[in-house]
Amino acid sequence: MQDLAVDIKITQTEQSRLPQIDFNDIPFGKHYSDHMFVADYKDGKWQDLRIVPYSDFSLSPTTSALHYGQAIFEGLKAFRNEKNPKEVLVFRPEDNALRLNESAKRMCMPELPTEIFMQGLHKLLDLDRKWVPDTQGSSLYIRPFMFATDAFLGMRPSNTYTFAIVTGPAGVYYSKPVNVKVEKEYSRTCAGGTGFAKVAGNYAASLLPAKLAAEQGYDQLLWTDSSEHKYIEESGTMNVMFQINDTIVTAPTVPVEDTILRSITRLSVLEILEGMGLKVEERRVSVAEIIEAAKNGTLKDAFGTGTAVTIAPIASIGNDGEKLELPPVESRTVSAKVKETLQGIQRGLIEDTKGWVYRI
Template identity: 55%
Template sequence: MKTTLSFPVYKTKNSKLQQTNFSNLVFGQTISDHMFVADYKNGEWTDLRIEAYQPLSLNPANATLHYGQSIFEGMKAYRTPNGEVSVFRGDANWRRLNESAERMCMPTIPEEIFMEGLMQLLDLDRDWVPTAKGASLYVRPFMFATDDYIGVKPSETYKFMIFTCPVGNYYSKPVSVKVETEFTRATPGGTGAAKTAGNYAASLYPARRAQNLGYDQLLWTDGKNHQMIEESGTMNVMFKINGTIITAPTTTGTILKGITRDSVIQLAKDWNEPLEERFLSVSELEEALNSGTLEEAFGTGTAATIAHIERIHVNGKDYTLPAKKEDAFSHRVLRELDGIKYGTIADPHHWIALV
C-alpha cells in the first residue's frame, strides 16, 4: 500500500488472532491487536504511532472524566471475494468527526493523519477482517481531552485513537421500537448533531426503560412538543408510506448526519424512488399504521446497516408491520449496499477505498 505519512509501528509480541473464535463474534467485545494513536499538544498533532492495543493510564483529574469532551466515529472494513480489504466512505467519517470536534471545542484532525492512520492500521491488522458472510471489521476512531485539570474550560491537550474489532450483525433479527414522548435526546442549539459521548449517556435510562418493556430501541421525538419523529437510539430511521420514503432532515442540529442514511438517500435517487426529507409526525405515523399505508420502517446506521422494524409502539398500542417482500425497498437497498461494500457489484459513487 502506498503511504504518504511516515510514523513508527510497534507490533505486538502477543497476537490474540489465533485464539479468536471468528464463528462466535459478540459485537464490540473482541478487539484486534493494534491501535493508532496521536497526541495534540502545543497546538499541533504529534507523536503519531501504531502500537499494541493496551489499557490507558489516566490521571483522576482527566478533563474528559469530569466534563465530557469526547467524540467518536463508527465505520467498517470488509473482506472482498478476492481477499482484499475495503473501507466504506472513510472520508465521510473524517468530515463528520471534525464537525463534532468543532461543536465540542476540540481540535480538528487533518485528513492525512486520519486516513493514513486508518489505512496503515487496517493494513497491519488485515487478518482480523472476517471472511464470514455478513461479518466485518468495526472501526472506532475517537478523540478525548487529556488535560489533568479541574475547571470548566476546553482542554488544551487531546488524544486521537483508532482501534478495530471483528463483528457479526448488530441486530440478528427485526427490531421492535417504542415512540418516546417523555424523555428528550436533543434540542435545537444542543449537541444532537455531534457524535459525542454525552448524547449516548443521556439516552441510556429511557432506552433501558423501553428494553425492560420488551422493545429494542426508542423512536425519539422532538424535544419541544414530542410531536415529530427524529431518530432512533443507534440509527437514523426511514418510513415508506403510500410509496414514498420519509426520513427526518438533518438541518435542525438535533439529528446525526448518518453516513448510511446519506448512502440510502443517494441510492433512492438513483432508482427514482419518491423520497421526502421531512419530519413525520407521531399522529401521521399512527394514522399510517391504522390505515395500513405504512409499507416499511427501518433504521440505517454503520453498526445496524439496515435494521428492519417489525413492531412499533405508539400511544399505548403495539402495531406489527406486515412481512416485507423480497423486492421491498429496504431489502433492495441492503443488498445493494452489501454488494458495494463487499466488492461484488459496481461502486458508481466511489464509496469504497481498498487497503
C-alpha cells in the first residue's frame, strides 16, 4: 500500500466482543466490529483522525443533521481471500470514496480527501481483520457516513461535520428470490433532486411505501419516475436489470438520469455482461415494456444489483393488482454467470484483471 501522509491515532478496545459472535448466524446489520474510524471537520479542515472502540456518539438535541437532514453514507464490503485467508479483499473502495464526495457536494457538505477515506479504512480493517467472516455467503459490511454536527437551529449548512466508518459481519441480504411491486403512487425522488446521491433522506422517503408493499407480500418496490410513473428507475435496495430475449436493459444513471443511484455493483455488472459478449442497453425502461415481455415470454431474467444484495433474482413483479411470475431461477444462465464471476473476483477465486480489489 502507498504510504499516505495521514496521521491517525489508534486506541484499541480493552476487551473484544468477537467471542460473542456466531459466524454461522450473522443477520445483516445486527452486529458491529470492535473499532470505528472517526474524523471531525471544523475550522475549514478535517482533523482529529482516530480509530477508537465502537461506541455511541454524544450529540446536542439541536444537532443540525437531526433537523435539516445533512447526512450521507456509503456501503461496501470486505471479503476473506479464499485462496489466501490471511488477506482481506475490499471491493472497489476508491469508487465509494468518490461517490461519497458527489453526495457531499449535492448536500452542501465538505468533501473528504480520498487519502483520509482510504487510510482510515485500511487501518480500521487491518485492526479488525479477525471480524471478516470466512463462512459461506458472508462478508464484512462497511458503512462510511457523514453528518452535520452544528448545535444550531438556524436554516443554513452546518460549519462542522463528523465522518465515521463502522463495520460488521453479515450474511446474505436476501435468502431467496424477491417479489417486487411497481410503485406508481409514491416517489423516491424527482428530477433535480437528490436521487443520484446516497442521502439518508432518500431512504426515509421510501419507508412508508415499502411498508405498505410488504403488507401485500412484496419484498421491495420498483420505483418509477415521479412525473408520469411510466418508467422503471431502481428498487429500494438495488438497481435493476432485465433480460428481454438476449438483450440486457437497465435504466441510465448520472449524468443522463439524476434520479437513480450510480451503483458501483451495477457498473461492475455492466462490464461483466459486456465481457460475456451480451448486448446491453442503458435507456429508459417503461413499465409497459417489462409487463408485456413478462406476459409474452420474452422476459428471460430480472435481477437487482447492489452492495448489500450483490445479485438478487426477482421472482415476480406486481403491477396494478396483477402479479406476474418470472421464469424459474434455475433457468437463468445470465444472472447466474454474472453472480459467479462477481463473487469470484470479490473472494479471490477469479483473477482480478480490472483492478477492482483492494488488498489488506
